[in-house]
Amino acid sequence: MDAKALAPGIQPGRLDKAGIEAGFSDLHPALDDHEALVAADRCYFCHDAPCATACPTDIDIPLFIRQIATGTPDAAARTILSQNILGGMCARVCPTETLCEEVCVRETAEGKPVEIGRLQRYATDTVMAQYVHPFERDALTGKRVAVVGAGPAGLSCAHRLAMMGHDVVIFDERPKPGGLNEYGIAAYKSTEDFAAREVDWLMGIGGIELKSGMALGRDLTLERLTAEYDAVFLGMGLGGVNALGVPGDDRDGVVDAVDFISELRQAPDLTTLPVGRNVVVIGGGMTAVDAAVQCRLLGARDVTIVYRRSQSRMAASRYEQELAQAKGVRIICNASPVAVHGNGTVREIEFAYTGDDLTPTGETFRLPADQVFRAIGQTLAGVGLPDLDGRKIAVDGTGRTSVKGVWAGGDCASGGDDLTVTAVAEGRDAAIDIHTRLMEQANG
Template identity: 80%
Template sequence: MDARALKEGVHPGRLDADALQDGFSDLHAPLTDHEALVAADRCYFCHDAPCITACPTAIDIPLFIRQIATGTPEAAAKTILTQNIMGGMCARVCPTETLCEEACVREAAEGEPVQIGRLQRYATDELMSQNVHPFSRAASTGKRIAVVGAGPAGLSCAHRLAMHGHDVVVYDARPKAGGLNEYGIAAYKTTDDFAAREVDWLLKIGGIAIENGKALGPDLTLDGLRSEFDAVFLGMGLGGVNELTAPGADKDGVLDAVDFIAELRQSSDLSSLPVGRDVVVIGGGMTAVDAAVQSKLLGALNVTIVYRRGRDRMNASVWEQDLAAAKGVRIISNASPVAVHGNGSVREIEFEFTDDDLKPTGETFRLAADQVFKAIGQTLEGDGLPALDGRKIAVTGAGRTSVHGVWAGGDCAAGGEDLTVTAVAEGRDAAEDIHASLMGGSNG
C-alpha cells in the first residue's frame, strides 16, 4: 500500500485473526463425493445442451457431469481440461450464473440450475490432487514461440502449443506467473494459493519456460521477438489504469483498486493491510465489487460502490452485486464523481446524479471517505504494438493481428468479454492457428 494512504482513519488490524480467517475463507466450500453425485444426478444430459453453447470454451458439460455420476471424476476432469486447461480456476471465478448455469434447462424450468461450476471444481480438484498431468507433448517440431503475458490467455496458449511439440518462452512483467488469476481476483474466490498451484500443474506438460520481470516496452520489443522466434502471442492483459478526472483526484487516499487487490492477494498477513473507516469504490465491474467486499472483510465500517450508470448496466453480475450487499456494501447507481475534497488527504467525495444518458441532473451529494478506490477500467500498455481497434489490439479470426506472425488474445485484444474463461478460449484458439500456420496449414 502506498505510504501516503496511512493517515487518520486508515490503519491495519481492524479485525482479529479469527474474523479475518472467517471472512477470507473459501467462498464456496468444495462438494463432497456424495454431494457431487447428488448434484450430478440433477443433470438432464441434454442432447443439444444449451450450457455447452453458453460456455466460452465449449466444454462438453453433460459428458463431464455423466462421468462424475458414473464415478469417474478423473475422466470428467480430462473432458473439461481438453477444452479449458484452466478449468480449476474458472470453476472458482467464472460468472456461471450468467453463462452455463443461466442457460441450464433446470434453471429455465425450476429456477435452480445444475451446479455446473461446483461440479467442474470437484472434478478438476480431484485430478490435480493426484499430482498428474493428463496430457503429453507431441514430438518436437523445432519451432519456438514467444508468449508475452503469463495470465490465462498466455498460459492457455503456451500449454496448447507445448502439447503440439513446440517450445515456448513466456515473458511476464510480474514476479510471479498467473496474471489476473494471481494478482487480480478476490482472495476469498481462490484460497490456498490455488492460482500458483494451478500454474505449477499446467507447466508439467513440459516445453514451457517462464521469464519473469520482462515487459513489452521496457525489456522486450515486438521486432526483437519476431526475429528470435517463429511466432509471437501477445496476452499481456491491460497494465494501465484509467485516471479519475474529477478535481482533487490526486489527493492522498485516492488509490487504484487493482493495486489494492494485488497487494491483498500477495499478503501473508491480512492484519497488516491498512484499510479506511469510510471507503468509497468508484466503478461497476468485478474489480469494484472485489475491492469493496474485501475492504469490508478487512474491517471498514462503511463501504460504498458508486457507479455512473444504472445497476442493470453494471458489468458485475447481479449475483456479485447481491454478494456485495450481503457483506454490507452499499451500491449507489446513476452518480458520477465531480470533486474530491480534503486538505491534502481525501475527506469527502462529491457526486452528481445522472440520468440514463449520463447527463448530469444538477443534484449532488457527498460521501465521507478516508479511502477511495478507482475501479473505472484499465488501459493497454506497450510500445510498438500491432494496429489497434479502439484501445485494444485489433484481431481477426483466431487472434491474428496486423503484424505477420503475431497473434493476440485475452484482455489486451479487441473482441470478447474480459473474463478469465474467455481469455483461456482465445489463447487456446490462437495456439491452434499458430500451430496450423507453422506446420504449413495456413499463412500467419
C-alpha cells in the same frame, strides 16, 4: 499501499485473525464425493445442451457431469481440461450464473440450476491432487514461440502449443506467473494459493520456460521477438488504469482498486493490511465489487460502490451485486464523481446525479471517505504494438494481428468480454492457429 497513502482513517488490524479467516474463507467450498454424485444426478444430460453452447471454452458439460455420475471424475477432468486447461480456476471465478447455469434447463424449470461450476471444480481438483499431468506432448517440431504475459490467455496458449510439440518461452512483467488469477481475483474466490498451484501443475506438460520481470516496451520489443521466434502471442492484459479526471484525484487515499487487490492477494497476513473506516469504490465491474467486499471483510465500517449508470447496466453480475450487498456494501447508481475534497488527504468525495444518458441532473451529494478506490477500467500500456481497434489490439477471429507472425488474445485484444474463461478460449484458439500456420510453413 505506501505509507504516504495512510490517512488517519486508514489503519491495519481492524479485525483479528479469526475474523479475517472467517471472512476470507472459500466462497464456494468443494463438494465431497457424495455431494458431487447428488449434484450430478440432477443433470438431464440434454442432447442439445444449452449449457455447453453458453460455455466460452465449449466444454461438453453433459458429458463431464455424466462421467462424474458414473464415478469417473478423472475422465470428467480430462473432458474439461481438453477444452479449458485452467478449468480449476474457472470453476472458482467464472460467472456461471450468467453463462452455463443461467441457461440450464433445471434453472428454467425450477429456478435452481445444476451446480455446474462446483462439479467442474470437483473433477479438476481430483486430477490436480494426483500430481499427474493428464496430457503428453506430441513429437517435437523444432519451432519456438514467444508468449508475452503469463495470465490466463498466455498460459492457455503456451500449454496448447507445448502439447502440440512446440517449445515456448513465456515473458511476464511480474515476479510470479498467473496474471489476473494470481493478482486480481478476490481472495475468498481463490484460497490456499490455488492460482500458483495451478500454474505449477500446468507447467508439468513440459516445454515451457518462464522468464519473469520482462515487460514488452521496457525489456522486450516486438521487433526483437519476431526476429528470434517463429511466432509471438501477446497476452499481457491491460497495464494502465483510467483516472477519475476530476479535481483532487491525486489526493492521498485515492488509489487504484487493482493495486489494492494485488497487494491483498500477496499479503502474508491480512491483519496487517490497512483499510479505511469510510471507503468509496467508483465503478461497476467485478474489480469494484471485489475491492468493496474485501474492504468490508477487512473491517471497514462503511463501504459504498458508486456507479455512473443504472444498476442493471453494471458489468458485475447480479449475483456479485447481491453478494456485495449481503456483505454490507451499499450501491449507489446514476452518479458520477465531480471532485475529491480534503486538505492533501481525501476527506469527502462529491458526486453529481446523472440521467440514463449521463447528463447531470444538477443535484449533487457528498460521501465521507478516508479511502477512495478507482475501478473505472484499465487501459492498454505499451509501445510498438500492432494496430489497435480503439484501445485494444485489433485481431481477427483466430487472434491474428496486423503484424505477420503475431497473435493476441485476452484483455489486451479486441473482441473479448474481459472474462478469465474467454481469455483461456482465445489463447487456446490462437495456439491452434499458430500451430496450423507453422506446420504449413514447415511443409512448404
